[in-house]
Amino acid sequence: MFGNDRKCLRKHVCGIVTRVTRPVKEFTIETQRLRGGSDVPGGRRKQRVSMADVAKLAGVSSQTVSRVANGQAGVVESTREQVLAAMRELGYRPNSAARSLRYGRFNTLGVILFGLSSTGNSRTVEAIATQAATAGYATTLIPVGAPTQDNVLGAFTRMGELAVDGVIVIIEIHLLDATSVALPPGVHAVVVDSDAGERYPVVDTDQADGARQAVRHLLELGHPTVWHLAGPAESYASERRALAWRTVLEEAGRPVPAITRGDWSAESGYRAGLTLPADCTAVFAANDQMALGVLRALHERGRRVPEDVSVVGFDDIADASSYLPPLTTVHQDFAEVGRRCVQALLDQIASGPAAPGTDLVRTHLVIRNSTAPHHSV
Amino acid sequence: MFGNDRKCLRKHVCGIVTRVTRPVKEFTIETQRLRGGSDVPGGRRKQRVSMADVAKLAGVSSQTVSRVANGQAGVVESTREQVLAAMRELGYRPNSAARSLRYGRFNTLGVILFGLSSTGNSRTVEAIATQAATAGYATTLIPVGAPTQDNVLGAFTRMGELAVDGVIVIIEIHLLDATSVALPPGVHAVVVDSDAGERYPVVDTDQADGARQAVRHLLELGHPTVWHLAGPAESYASERRALAWRTVLEEAGRPVPAITRGDWSAESGYRAGLTLPADCTAVFAANDQMALGVLRALHERGRRVPEDVSVVGFDDIADASSYLPPLTTVHQDFAEVGRRCVQALLDQIASGPAAPGTDLVRTHLVIRNSTAPHHSV
DNA sequence: TTGGGGGATGTTTACGTAAACATGTTTGGC
DNA sequence: GCCAAACATGTTTACGTAAACATCCCCCAA
Structure with a gap:
């Protein structure tokens, strides 16, 4: 009317x-x-x-x-x-709920993660959120309380009913190894920092190459061998870096010192640094924070860096250039990892399931002042 | 049939x-x-x-x-x-879209932020996500490209159509000062790190008290006055810390040195540290990263910490205890801020708009080895 | 035996949106 | 001047869920 x-x-x-x-x-x-x-x-x-x-x-x-x-x-x-x-x-x-119902899409990506404060996660997530926003997608965080299989399994199960079109999984991978832990079928997913490349598309930093560069750099400086301060054994990244370290030493015919482990924290690096043998002249720490701890321990023990001992880290966090001395470290591009995750996931959403496989992001060594040629005693 | x-x-x-x-x-x-x-x-x-x-x-x-x-x-x-x-x-x-449409709720909280990698943001956001998950809410990140008014305004405008029941705003606050920048009416919101307490409920670290503790600590150690390395002028937290620093000095009848500014980064702290006058014996840096830079600058200038110069930071990030020397700093509880935000927001969603006001989270000084009594020259 | 109460289950409807289809109106070519 | 095509706009329907209401059946008390 x-x-x-x-x-x-x-x-x-x-x-x-x-x-x-x-x-x-x-x-x-x-x-x-x-x-x-x-x-x-x-x-x-x-x-x-x-x-x-x-x-x-x-x-x-x-x-x-x-x-x-x-x-x-x-x-x-x-x-x-x-x-x-x-x-x-x-x-x-x-009303986005009505739109989602109508279209069957949420325009939202989920990120399953354990901790945000851990090393590069926040940068990766930031890049994910930014990249997703550019493509018109929102980003939903799905925190997993503790990295236990049960929790991860629970998060994965709930996935199906979450308002997301796909997920990016950023979790220490050994939890994904168990065949019992799997995403519901039909869920688009990309995994970060993992060896799940046979089951899911994976985006990761080239851990092995980064570690190789670090160790080779130290050997080229004349150090007889390189000690390694590794991350937790549960971490895939940690294991990859440790493996590469060992391989380079073996290929060069150098002795392979016993591995020491930390939990990624500077404090654990400090404790480990206190136990380094007196004849150690080169240390490759699995991340910058632990390297920081090592620097402090060496300082307290009266061993100069780099004159007496060379130290290399991994990650190239912003602070590394301000350590005492500024840290030689392996730069990894967290943001690029995040961007590629989003890209891969959006492709998957648009074109259907992607083939499993691993997409590696390059790393490069940043040489600062914590490494120097070895002077034989 | x-x-x-x-x-x-x-x-x-x-x-x-x-x-x-x-x-x-x-x-x-x-x-x-x-x-x-x-x-x-x-x-x-x-x-x-x-x-x-x-x-x-x-x-x-x-x-x-x-x-x-x-x-x-x-x-x-x-x-x-x-x-x-x-x-x-x-x-x-x-199907959560259908559920949301039916109930008119999304069970999702939004977090509007500029950067995730900045100082404590990631820890706050992590706490938010965890706390929200406990209450059955998901957390959606709404990144704002650059912290310009236009961008923030855009994010706020889009808010109304985002699939969230309320938002937590974590953005340097001066952007919110302009009356033109306001959330759409009816949107439940809690603001972090801001002086918007007259317009929105605010949760924040007690910046002023933390800074007071830091400066008083240095004065009690016998330092004639305290230099301040502030954060960007656009930052509310930075301004609050600077104001408290100035106030304590004035109340104690001490000279107030010219302020130096950094951008929160260790690198900027380093540059600022190089310009500190020779008679400076105590520095209060507005965050730990800049304090790290100051430590490096002082080291290069041959000034010992804490023997010649005392340094205090702010935040108490995990690495601070491994700096050289371990840093005396103001501990702030990012996680508590996140938890209170979620609580306040959920209350608001449940019971309607909350009164504006500010909820301050306590800070406390953590004394390590970067501060020592002043020896008059 | 009967009628009513209550429990189990089915049917209708609305939430807000937008595709598909239907209707009505204008315009242009002959 | 008329018809068809192009265009503007309205109507119906479905998306998946769940409240509100309707129905059916059984059992028990009178």
């Missing part, structure tokens, strides 16, 4: 814009009532402004509102403006 | 369970077809298993499936098991 009235008006009195807009005002009051969240017939509370509200105010059908909202062609300029005005007046915002 | 058949069966032949389950098998094939994502009449692809699919397989109505899924009473045990079996067979997962 009303729609027709308006339409007739526009038809026959076209050009008299003020006439056309009059009915709009008449409806303002009624719509304002809705707007405040008044009770509706159903007895439930009307949560917010819907397309129907806008349509009523603008005197058009909700489909037309939809067309305007989505910028589709086929809406006359005067109608479009009327709808836009109604949207502004009511403060209309599209 | 089928539903009735089954019901009759159950009714009259009750007890013969095998009979009851037979029809289930008959339906398996048809439902499997759906499951794979075959075309449905509408021409669109059926995305996933819905309650209707489960209902058909179990031979009940979808409402009964809903009751089982939500653990409601009023479903006979045998029926419940039949439904559960069907769910398992089809791998049913509730």
Whole structure:
């Protein structure tokens, strides 16, 4: 009825814009009532402004509102403006739940992770969130309380009902090794820092090459061998770095000192540094924080870096260049890892499941002042 | 028809369970077809298993499936098991979009932030995500490209259409000062690290008290005055710390040296440290990273810490205890800030808009080895 | 035996959106 | 001046879920 009235008006009195807009005002009051969240017939509370509200105010059908909202062609300029005005007046915002239901997509990526404060995770996640936002996707964090199989399994199981189109898994990988721990079938996923390359697409820093560069650098400086301060055995990255370290030494025919382990923290690096043998002249720490601890331990023991002992780290965190001395370390590009994850995941969402495989991001050695040529005693 | 058949069966032949389950098998094939994502009449692809699919397989109505899924009473045990079996067979997962649409809630909190790698943000966000998960909420990151007013305004505007029930804003606050930058009305919000306490509920570390403790500590050690290495002027936290530093000095009747500014990075702390005057004996750096840079600069200049110069930081990041020397610093509880944010936000969602105001989290000074009594020259 | 109460289950409807289809209106070519 | 095509707009329907209401059956008390 009303729609027709308006339409007739526009038809026959076209050009008299003020006439056309009059009915709009008449409806303002009624719509304002809705707007405040008044009770509706159903007895439930009307949560917010819907397309129907806008349509009523603008005197058009909700489909037309939809067309305007989505910028589709086929809406006359005067109608479009009327709808836009109604949207502004009511403060209309599209309802993403309804959109998701309609399209079967959430435009959201999930990130399953254990800790955010651990080494490069926050940078990776930041890059993921940024890259995802660029592509119009939101990023949802799915924290896993403790890195136990049960927890991870639980997170994976819940995955199916989470409002995400795909997930990026950033978890120490040995938890994924168990065949019992698997993502629900049909869930798009990309895994970071893992050897799950046979089951999922994996994006990772080239841990092995980075470690090789570090150890070779020390050998080239004339050190007879290199001690290694590794991360936790549960960590895939840690194991890869340790393996590469060992391999380089063996290939060079050097003795392979016993490995020492830390938990990635500077404190653990400090403790490990205190136990280094007196004849140790070169240390490769599995991350920069532990290297920092080693620097402190060596300092307390009166051993100068780099004159007496050379130290190399891994990660190249921002602070590394301000250590005493500035740390020679392996630079890894966390942001690039994040970006590639998002890219791979979006490809997967668009084109269906991707083949498993590993995509390695390059690393390079940054030489600063914590390494120097070896002077034989 | 089928539903009735089954019901009759159950009714009259009750007890013969095998009979009851037979029809289930008959339906398996048809439902499997759906499951794979075959075309449905509408021409669109059926995305996933819905309650209707489960209902058909179990031979009940979808409402009964809903009751089982939500653990409601009023479903006979045998029926419940039949439904559960069907769910398992089809791998049913509730559709969160539909749920959200139905309930008008998303069970999701948004976090608007500029950077994740900056000082304590990652720890705050981690705590937020964890706490939110405990309450059954997911956490969505809403990164803001650059901290410009336009970007923040854009993020705020989009807020209304994001799938979140409330937001936590972690952004240097001066951007919020402009009255033009405001969250859409009706959006539940909590702000971190800000002076927006008059417009929104705010949770923050007690910056002022932390800074006071740091400066007083240095004065009590006998230093005539304290130099300050501040963070960026745009940062609210930075300004609060600087103000407290100045106030303590003035109250003690000490000279107030010119302020130096960094950008929170160790590198900027290093540069600032190189410019410190020769008669400087005590430095209060606005964060630990800059303090690290100062330590390096002083070391290069041949000034010993703490013998010649005392240095205090702020944040108490994990590495601070491994600096050379281990850093005296103000400990702040990022995780507690995150937890309180979530709590305040959930309260708001449950009970309606909260009164503006500021909730301060305590800080305390951690005395290590970078501070020592002043020896007059 | 009967009628009513209550429990188990089915049916209808609404949430907000947008594709598909239907209707009505204008325009242009002959 | 008329018809068809192009265009603007309205109507129906489905997405998956769950509240509200309706129905059916059984059992028990009178």
